[in-house]
Amino acid sequence: MSDDAKNDPLPRLSRARATQWAEEHTARMAEAAGVELDRASAEAAFEDCVGRKDEVAHDGRYSLFYTVYAPVPRERHTDVARRLRADFEKEGFRITGYREYQDDRLTALVDAKDDETRFSLATGSVSPTRYLFSVRTPCMIPPGVTQQPQ
Numbered sequence: 059m060s061d062d063a064k065n066d067p068l069p070r071l072s073r074a075r076a077t078q079w080a081e082e083h084t085a086r087m088a089e090a091a092g093v094e095l096d097r098a099s100a101e102a103a104f105e106d107c108v109g110r111k112d113e114v115a116h117d118g119r120y121s122l123f124y125t126v127y128a129p130v131p132r133e134r135h136t137d138v139a140r141r142l143r144a145d146f147e148k149e150g151f152r153i154t155g156y157r158e159y160q161d162d163r164l165t166a167l168v169d170a171k172d173d174e175t176r177f178s179l180a181t182g183s184v185s186p187t188r189y190l191f192s193v194r195t196p197c198m199i200p201p202g203v204t205q206q207p208q
Contacts, residue, residue, distance in 0.1 A: 068119060068199040069175070074090065076104045080124035080193040090136045090145035093128040095191065102125040107197035117206040122195045126167050129188040135159035139166040142181050147171040150178065162186060176201055 071079070082100065088095045103123045106114050129136055136158040143156055146168065155169035166180030166189075176196035184190045199205055 061198075068197055071195075071198050072200050073104060073120065073122070076122045076195055076198060077124065080195075081124060081126075083179075083193055084124065084126050084191040087142060087145070087179070088128055089183075091128075091189075091191065092143045093130050093134075093138060095128050097126065101123070114188045115206040117199065118203045119158050119197050119199045119205070123192065123196050124194075125190060125192040126188050127184065128189045128191065129187060130183075132159065132162075132183070132186040135166040135189065137182045139181070142168045143170075148177060154178075155180075159183060168169060 080123070084100075085095065103122070103125075104120045105123065107113055107119045107121055139156070139158055143153060146153060151170035151172050153168065154171050155167055157167050159163065159166040165183030167180070169180045170179070171178045178194045180190070180192045180194070182190055
């Protein structure tokens, strides 16, 4: 009988190292896009991992949603999206969403996922002068913690 892999070992990474990884990855994304990040806008939000039936283990597991913005004029949003799409594909990510800038309602976006690690990236216009770079991790567990079965 299978438990649908829900009790497979989770990736192990401390919250500090996960945040550092997200900072490094968004910096690399910004470099590929040819923009400078506004580091003061960065936010790391840690969330509990919630199962399909709303179960929550109390063993320290978490997922990270990390965001940071870059000042980008609207006339560059499509170029940034194209550069990011090419970079994500080169890095082996699967593109899950793509749109070029059309107007302030239909803004640019590029979403991608690494199917093996389940890390996902989301980027896009958030205003005519700002562009979002974000990373979401899969459920992870800190080193040295015993993983509870679900």
